[in-house]
Amino acid sequence: MPRGDFGPILACDLFAGAGGFSLGARNAGIHVAAAVEVNRHAAATYRRNLIDSDQAKVRLYEEDIAALDPERVRKEAGFDASGCDILMGGPPCQGFSTHRINGAGVGDPRNALLLRYFRFVESLRPAFFLVENVPGLLWPRHRSFLSAFYDLGQASDYEMLPPVVLNAKDFGVPQNRRRVFILGVDRRRARAPLQWPPSATHVPPDRVDDERPRWRVAAEAFASAALDGDPNDIHMKHGSALVDAFKATPPNGGSRRDSGRILNCHVGHSGHSDVYGRINPEEPGPTMTTACVNPSKGRFVHPTLHHGITLRQAARLQTFPDWFVFEGGLMAGGVQVGNAVPVDMAAALLRPLKDAALAIRAAEKPHFPSTMLRWEK
Numbered sequence: 187m188p189r190g191d192f193g194p195i196l197a198c199d200l201f202a203g204a205g206g207f208s209l210g211a212r213n214a215g216i217h218v219a220a221a222v223e224v225n226r227h228a229a230a231t232y233r234r235n236l237i238d239s240d241q242a243k244v245r246l247y248e249e250d251i252a253a254l255d256p257e258r259v260r261k262e263a264g265f266d267a268s269g270c271d272i273l274m275g276g277p278p279c280q281g282f283s284t285h286r287i288n289g290a291g292v293g294d295p296r297n298a299l300l301l302r303y304f305r306f307v308e309s310l311r312p313a314f315f316l317v318e319n320v321p322g323l324l325w326p327r328h329r330s331f332l333s334a335f336y337d338l339g340q341a342s343d344y345e346m347l348p349p350v351v352l353n354a355k356d357f358g359v360p361q362n363r364r365r366v367f368i369l370g371v372d373r374r375r376a377r378a379p380l381q382w383p384p385s386a387t388h389v390p391p392d393r394v395d396d397e398r399p400r401w402r403v404a405a406e407a408f409a410s411a412a413l414d415g416d417p418n419d420i421h422m423k424h425g426s427a428l429v430d431a432f433k434a435t436p437p438n439g440g441s442r443r444d445s446g447r448i449l450n451c452h453v454g455h456s457g458h459s460d461v462y463g464r465i466n467p468e469e470p471g472p473t474m475t476t477a478c479v480n481p482s483k484g485r486f487v488h489p490t491l492h493h494g495i496t497l498r499q500a501a502r503l504q505t506f507p508d509w510f511v512f513e514g515g516l517m518a519g520g521v522q523v524g525n526a527v528p529v530d531m532a533a534a535l536l537r538p539l540k541d542a543a544l545a546i547r548a549a550e551k552p553h554f555p556s557t558m559l560r561w562e563k
Contacts, residue, residue, distance in 0.1 A: 195543045196268055197536075198222075198259065199244075200251060200275030200306055201299070204231040204512060204522040206504065207274050207318070210532020212242050216272065216540050220263035222247045222254060227514030228522050235510050252302055256309035270310040271543040272536065276318035276365075276527060277303055300331055304338045313376045313546055314539045315344075317368040318527055321351050324366060335368075344370040347378060355470040356386035357534040360402035361503045362470045365527075367535065375550075379542040387534055404471035407502035408489060416508065418497040420516050421488075422479055431462055432481070432492040438466045439485075460485040465495065471503045476524035478503075479516055497523065505530040 195216045199208045202221035211218050218236075221244050223229045229248040236242045245263045247254055260266055277299040300317070307315050323332060332349075339346040347369045354363035371378045391400045412419035424432070463485035465471055477483035481494040488495055497512060497519045505528050512519035 195271045195540050197272040201277050203228045203525045205236050206526030206529050207532045210529045211536050214533040214536045218244050220245045220259050222251050224250045227518040230513040256306045260309050270312040273312040273315040313372050313543050315370045319366050321366050339370045343373045345373050350383045354528045354531045355401045357531040358387050359505050359528040359531050360406050360470050363473045376546050379538045381538050384538050401470050404465050405467035407499045412498045413508050421496045422494045429492050465489050474500050474503050474524050476521040478524050479520040504528045
């Protein structure tokens with residue numbers, strides 16, 4: 187792998203998963219000094235691709251964040267000496283999912299992890315912290331958690347910017363994926379970046395008067411073969427009944443109604459019409475969920491072939507490079523892909539924070555050892 191070349195901007199990645207946020211930070215020129223991830227498959231993926239490959243020099247904590255002492259992370263990862271510029275991460279979002287109905291998700295213990303995130307804010311005292319989650323976080327049923335998080339930030343002298351819902355397709359990702367982002371800014375050191383949220387880097391195809399690139403489309407995920415020997419070039423094996431259903435589903439979309447596959451759970455129910463649907467290659471792809479390799483869970487059938495998309499194709503829709511290998515097999519890999527922050531979106535959102543942090547560093551004029559500025563394999 188190529189040599190990493192980082193500036194003095196240091197970050198910590200919580201709930202790091204497979205490493206989408208961290209790889210985006212690396213691509214934006216930010217040095218992720220520490221990451222926390224408890225899932226063994228995701229941690230193995232992170233270690234293989236970002237540490238063992240020399241893409242980044244990260245101290246990875248494969249521990250439960252609820253029990254991990256943030257003071258230990260601060261000392262061991264070097265934030266004591268150099269400070270933390272950016273804290274980032276997306277607490278598990280299932281408790282906030284918009285797919286959950288009625289009161290589902292209220293009181294979900296995973297929701298408390300959003301508050302645990304703030305314990306690391308208090309300890310590391312970053313100039314900026316960025317939280318990513320699903321739009322369901324903003325639903326009234328979760329107001330108490332969100333309000334508590336904002337109260338903690340304001341009490342600790344952080345400017346808490348209003349939550350913004352951003353779509354990955356506006357930031358160079360070939361996928362229609364809406365997520366909420368919350369930015370906190372340390373009032374003692376910084377002001378909010380002049381451009382937050384960043385302007386879209388890509389625009390709809392009908393913006394003929396705009397010089398920015400158009401939305402990328404799902405066809406990019408299927409345009410080329412996987413690398414030789416790619417362990418993620420795999421898809422679900424389907425029985426003959428499902429294969430026949432896929433054969434009956436037209437290209438450029440389609441749904442379970444076109445497929446003719448009607449199960450008992452579908453009778454009298456008009457929702458979830460996208461299941462068994464083909465991905466339309468001419469548009470940004472559907473949101474990659476944790477079940478993105480399973481056609482029974484959404485529009486995850488290959489545009490022309492009669493099976494679900496491969497793990498590699500799902501990863502491409504999240505802008506992971508083809509050298510990035512997911513550990514744990516097909517289903518575990520699908521969960522990691524679906525939970526990840528798209529790499530290119532992460533880079534686009536972190537660049538203005540990096541620029542603002544550099545301005546703070548320049549004003550504070552700290553000393554950085556040369557080993558913090560460049561490292562080689």
